[in-house]
Amino acid sequence: MMEPALVDTGLGDAEDDDFDAHEAPDAVLPDHRYHDRELSWLAFNRRVLELAEDPSLPELERANFLAIFASNLDEFFMVRVAGLKRRILTGLAVPTNVGRSPSDVLSDISRDAYALQLRHAAVWNDLVRPALADAGIEITDWDDLTDAERGALGEYFQAQVFPVLMPLAVDPAHPFPYISGLSLNLAIRIRNARTGRQDFARLKVPTMLPRFVEVPGRSPITRFIRLEELIANHLGDLFPGMEVLDHHAFRLTRNEDVEIEEDESENLIQALEAELLRRRFGPPIRLEITEDMDDITLELLIRELDITDQEVYRLPGPLDLRGLFDLGRLDRPDLRYPPHLPTTAVAFQPGDSNERSDIFRAIRKADVLVHHPYESFATSVQAFLEQAARDPHVLAIKQTLYRTSGDSPIVQALIDAAESGKQVLALVEVKARFDEANNIVWARKLEKAGVHVVYGLVGLKTHCKLALIIRQEEGALRHYSHIGTGNYNPKTSRIYEDFGLFTADPQVGKDLTRLFNELSGYAIEKKFKHLLVAPRHLRKGLMRHIDAERANAEAGKPARIRIKVNSMVDEEIIDGLYRASMAGVKIDVWVRGICSLRVDLPGVSDNITVRSILGRYLEHSRLFMFENDGAPIVYIGSADMMHRNLDRRVEALVRLRDPAHLQELHDLFDLAMDPRTNSWHLGEGGEWKRVAEADGQPLLDLQDLTMASVQGRRRRSKRAIR
Template identity: 85%
Template sequence: MDPALADSGLGDAEDDDFDVAFEAPDSDLPENRYLDRELSWLAFNQRVLELGEDPTIPVLERANFLAIFASNLDEFFMVRVAGLKRRIITGLAVPTNVGRAPADALADISAEAHQLQLRHAAAWTDLVRPALADAGIQVCEWNELADDEREALTEYFQLQVFPVLMPLAVDPAHPFPYISGLSLNLAIRIRNARTGRQEFARLKVPPMLPRFVQVPGSDGGLRFIRLEELIANHLGDLFPGMEVLDHHAFRLTRNEDVEIEEDESENLIQALEAELLRRRFGPPIRLEITDDMDDVTLDLLIKELDITDQEVYRLPGPLDLGGLFDIARIDRPDLHYPPHVPTTAVAFQPGDGRERGDIFRALRKADVLVHHPYESFTTSVQAFLEQAARDPHVLAIKQTLYRTSGDSPIVQALIDAAEAGKQVLALVEVKARFDEANNIVWARKLEKAGVHVVYGLVGLKTHCKLALVIRQEDGMLRHYSHVGTGNYNPKTSRVYEDLGLFTADPQVGKDLTRLFNELSGYAIEKKFKRLLVAPLHLRKGLLRLIDRERAHAIAGKPAHIRIKVNSMVDEQIIDALYRASEAGVRVDVWVRGICSLRTDLPGVSDNITVRSIVGRYLEHSRIFAFDNDGDPQVYIGSADMMHRNLDRRIEALVRVSAPAHVEELLSFFDGAFDENTLAWRLGEGGVWERHTVSATGKPLVDLQNRTMSQIQRRRRTRSVR
């Protein structure tokens, strides 16, 4: 899995909503008012695939989108499909969000996923591979190579590949080997030349070697061959004295979800380490095979892997197109998006003879709202923490860490601060899915440096993005706060669209101090002034804000709700939006991924518009805006509209108060919902339609490009107070 896609990356298939069945309140709303969340997720991944199919996008970016699609689908199977299968096996017959039995839902998913994988394979074979070849990058088959190229590759195979291969025989003396999840394998049938008996062998394609091997001596362009194709054409070297009858590629997906039962006495780190070992041996949930695999080999795999026909995906072309990430990284600027260089936020730019921006000085003047990746993470969030670490007047730093990079300067800043004698608290969420092992490593490194490391509240993931710096100034303590929508991860900040609010507002500082006390100690805070915090009162707070807009509409006042999230699933929130729409409230929902909200319910959703933007950057920020009779209230934060975020996570939204920041966020929505903006629109039957040209045939505007241009045009005179 591409680490840049975690938290979902473009994927975010993560969820643990299977343990609670939602009971919708009594209502006069129609029963079939939700879209199936699993099929909606597959529709999201189809939007990613459509970018790979789009000939107007640079071809190496198209290859990248095909790789993202494959990585997303892997995660979807490892988590969502695995969860459904677990419910079927255990007999936990909790229906899906649309009332479907798990077995029926699994059949629906299988049918849709089969079609998408076939379309994905065709996109590579018929569209992207030929387009790459036209641009001078060829992915070749063995029989397309010249003799001298084959000789050079044979030498490479003998020196670099053959020594690490491990063929495993299957016979009465050798049981069927364990097939690891997401590994690419060759199933090989051979005949013993001495006895004439047919045998079976499994060969794992080494994941540590380059998936695409460059053909030596290529002139006038780049030529590659897939590693499994190279191996397949040298099987005779692996089985001397045997006749190789046939070979076929296959790939297995396993349940790799982690389940941890917590209690106050359990050592969470040790429990996670044990569970991560068990993850490798999860039950199979998908078998991908090439379309030319013979029945004898397939029957053996189905029998030995204990997998059903429904879980077999027979595909044309190569398997594991997630390997296209390697191709997408080829250094051909003409085949990539034009470079976008993040700018430093105006308030943080050097000035007045200073070599670097003084973050604290800027925040004493005004709040600062930063927009990544258009504005630099390095010169804002990272600089904020690094300045705090070296500032002798800073007494304490408190921070949440959900996901961060392997060479994190954020973690290093916390270590530097602790070693400088400051009080440092790091709340590390070691249960961040697929980042558990990485977070355990950093948690232990932080502890060794003297950082106070805590792991949050039992039974709740800490997903909020918070940093608090306490600085002594003129004999008093001042709070400097950061509340963000994205992880403290410099790498993903370059591809994730996120927002962050920096403020020296004392009320926000007090709110964060109380929240950190709750997370690290035993305090139970009932109320916050500028924050909405889950699970205690975020849901209630949003429902009150939605209902207030409804009341305004009933009273004949203008009313408008605008929400931007990654996922819109929670039934109570959706029902509240339906009721607001019925009352005449204009509701705009901007969602990247799953959307269970329908727009085709006459009399119910007439005033609801849903858009999705999937593009160069992963839309990750969460924004909640309410017109409030002409006095807009706008919040940003970490929460999506899902059960897990509202009920089983620590999430935080902060109210944005500076009028210029409110205006900026509302104009961001205006751009997304402009009819001249390139976007997908949710319509009849839950079908998403991509609009790329205007009514007059002109190409629509790319919102992300426009946002970058707008931010780069900012002038220092636009400093916010």
């Protein structure tokens, strides 16, 4: 077991960044030493799909994983596939991380993504839909309804659906309509009963209506019919006097990534708003159709949408299973995970049930490490900012905001603080992908309240999760800092696993003060004592620690590296891990998503173990742990091991120093890597194998065990108070 030591070698301080990782002797590494990042992402989404296939999970949770899979794949096409296509079309294509041409990778993506979508459809049709029916939730078809049920649904259609439908004809007087990205549509062929001429019409399925319409009666079974099927069986009402010959569902995915050419002389907000308008008209990159679509309709869509056969995905069953998110509103707790109420971190629990916890007093006593969603965001991060907003001794609040909810109490706390006369700085990252429009709205709301709003640095996204409070105490100023791994978003904090450090360490406060000043002023240039900050110092700092472990192993000293990230892609970091492995360093990598690191390279990756854990909560925290010859160095922060995080974003890692915190993270990692824990193991050829049971018995669930551990810590604390 790694025991925290009191000796500090100084290697944890970023001032030592004069070290150059390239000065270390290079071990010879094989040419083909990475997994393709795009195919590795598809492998991640396959792991999500395997959760939907798991019969041991509650039925509505399985349906939710199907919806997550669909949503993930949409974003993958809108961003990653769109980016590959754009580089090919503009002639800027460069070989991928495995040395292959983007066109070859696109072919592989098309093949693998199509196979995954077929599997996705089969999981719904053959596994999850029947399982829901057995549990009393039936997604039925029109042909299976009684006349009375059809009549009742017809009344619903006329009252609630028909008024909002907008059929668009295609003929010499009506050009082919614009098809919005991710919309579900019906392609309809009709014939004029009087002239005999055939025409085409497009009908968009309204997104503001429930995707699943409840069928009246038949209690205790709850029955639904898909909205598009209800509409399809009332097309005669939309085209009176016409004969409906055929109809088929289709769905288009467009390039919706935002490319902003930043210039210091232009208004970033105006440029972004213009780009968001252009996003709606991005070129098509995927056409999903039902398997029974006729050739005439398909040829028309291909021609009018200007896409290739390779971009057509013919699928069985319903399109756009993101609609399964709608089933989340059903009052069936027996078909979901058991409820879990986050606890208040022990340090923030009030001594008396009638008194309000004093967050600042708790932080002054000792650093506080919180683990969401097991420990409450509302009684830690949110309470921290709300107390600061109303505290007359607080002079200033500075915070980064990458993503947050529109009705966020975090935003309201900043507004309250500004309106009470405090100095408030909010660094709002308006370039946060797919949250750009929301971020612009509440950034302007903050500005109107008197908050100093900064939109970051030209050419960089600000992704770090930082809050700094300046408080006057006994004639001096004290810094209270929060550095986290996740966004300041109360909604996602209930489902995203993240860590956050609260500290009154004066050096951390000075580091954050300098960093905020640079973010609101000019580029990141300075070094920091207790932080590793991208884009200038974080990569070099991590490489320094990796190479220090390699040197320790070569000298016969204890050496170990443990890293938990969402994505492991960066080639320099991976090569550093390979060299450390070759020197005998034991390396554990815990990754949720993409992993370009290979474990099947004899003599190179023999000491590397890679695990992935997916489940009830989205594993989102980033941890970096180095043995350091018995004086452990541990960081938490916002950075994944990707080029964008290390080179094109402002990221921050903070070093943990409390021995209890180091032990907590060490124990968590032990559990994640334990062969008795339910997880996916990365193996030969980049294949991920789920290891969920042994000898017919289910393995341990890390998230359930963490829940129990945190609850037990709270119970022990209450007994101690009594």
